[in-house]
Amino acid sequence: MLPLNSIIEELRDFDTALLANTIEYIDPTPPHEYYMAGEIQSVTPGLGPTVGVAVTCEMDSSSPGGTADTDGFWQQVEEIGEMKVPVIWVVKAVGSRPGHECILGDGMAKTLFAAGCVGAVTDGGVRDAPGMASVPFAAYCRGLTIHHTALRVTAINQPVHVGGITIAPGDLVHANFEGVIKIPQSCLPTLAQKATQMRAFEHEAHCVMRRTDVTPAEKRKQVGTLTEKYGFSQCV
Numbered sequence: 395m396l397p398l399n400s401i402i403e404e405l406r407d408f409d410t411a412l413l414a415n416t417i418e419y420i421d422p423t424p425p426h427e428y429y430m431a432g433e434i435q436s437v438t439p440g441l442g443p444t445v446g447v448a449v450t451c452e453m454d455s456s457s458p459g460g461t462a463d464t465d466g467f468w469q470q471v472e473e474i475g476e477m478k479v480p481v482i483w484v485v486k487a488v489g490s491r492p493g494h495e496c497i498l499g500d501g502m503a504k505t506l507f508a509a510g511c512v513g514a515v516t517d518g519g520v521r522d523a524p525g526m527a528s529v530p531f532a533a534y535c536r537g538l539t540i541h542h543t544a545l546r547v548t549a550i551n552q553p554v555h556v557g558g559i560t561i562a563p564g565d566l567v568h569a570n571f572e573g574v575i576k577i578p579q580s581c582l583p584t585l586a587q588k589a590t591q592m593r594a595f596e597h598e599a600h601c602v603m604r605r606t607d608v609t610p611a612e613k614r615k616q617v618g619t620l621t622e623k624y625g626f627s628q629c630v
Contacts, residue, residue: 395583398479402445402566404586405577408593410443410570413577413585416592419626421581430557430574434515437523437533442570444513444532446482448561449474452549455496455518455542456489466547467502473551475509482567483511486554487518489543496542497535500525507531515567515574517556534569595624 396404405413414429436442449470454460474481483506487495495518498506503526506514513532514520519539526533553562557574561567566577577585602608602616621627 398447401582401586402447402480405445405566405568405589406443408443408568408586408589409572410568410575411572412592412596413568413589414575415596416585416589417575417578417581419592420584420588421578423578423580427559428576428578430515430559432573433536434517434534434557434574435537436569436571437520437535437538438513438527438531439571441513441527441530441532444482444534444567444569446480446512446567447477448484448563448565448567448576449477449481449511450484450486450551450554450561450563451547452486452488452552452554453497453518454489454546454548455487456491456494457543457546458490460544460546462544463546466550467545470550471505471509474506474511477510479510481506481509481511482569483514484554484556484561484567485514485516485518486556487516488548489518492518494539494542495519495536496521496539498533500529500531503529503531503533513569515556515561515569532569534574591624592626595620595626 485497497516497518500522507529515534519537520533520535551563553560599617599620
C-alpha cells in the first residue's frame with residue numbers, strides 16, 4: 395500500500411459523492427456508517443475536497459456561566475504538529491444550547507492550519523468563514539453562529555458521534571461542498587484505483603441516461619452492461 399500521505403493526495407482528486415458511491419461497491423461497510431447527515435455542510439465551499447486524518451474532541455461553546463478551559467485544544471495543536479500528515483479536526487458540540495454552539499473562528503483556524511490541520515468538521519457552528527477561506531482552512535458544520543460562551547474542551551482523542559456517524563481518532567475523513575464521509579480502512583489500498591473506474595463508468599452511464607431515443611428498459615440493460623465492463627458487478 396502507498397504511504398498515507400500519498401493516498402491522501404490521490405483522494406483529493408475525487409469528489410466526495412463519487413468516493414461514497416465507490417465505497418458502496420467495493421467495501422462491506424454499510425453506507426449509514428460512513429456518510430454524515432446533510433446538516434453538516436461546507437461554509438467554505440471553494441476549498442474542497444478536504445482530506446485528512448481525524449483528530450477528535452468534545453467542546454462546550456454554548457452553556458452559560460463557567461470559565462474557559464482550552465488546555466485540551468492546545469494539547470491537540472501540539473499533537474497535530476507531530477503527526478506529519480494532513481489532519482481534520484472533528485469536534486462534537488456538547489453544550490446545553492445546541493443552536494448557540496460556535497466551535498471556532500478564523501483565529502483558531504489559523505492556529506490549527508499552522509500545525510498541519512487542513513479543516514474542521516463539527517455538529518456545532520463556526521464563525522469568520524471568509525477569514526477561514528483566506529487561510530485556507532475548510533469548515534464543515536451546521537451553519538454560522540456569531541459568538542460563543544466560554545470555550546470548554548471536555549474530552550479529547552476519543553470517538554465522537556457527529557452527523558449521525560462515529561468518527562474515531564485516526565479515521566480518514568473526506569469532504570467537499572456536498573458533505574462529509576469517513577473512509578473505511580479496509581478499502582484504502584484500492585479506493586483511488588476503483589474511484590478512477592467509477593468516474594469512467596459514471597461518465598458512460600450518464601450519457602446513456604440522458605438519451606431521449608432509448609427506452610427505460612434499454613437504458614437499464616445498457617447501464618448493467620457498463621457496470622460489468624468496469625468491474626463493479628462482482629463487488630460487494
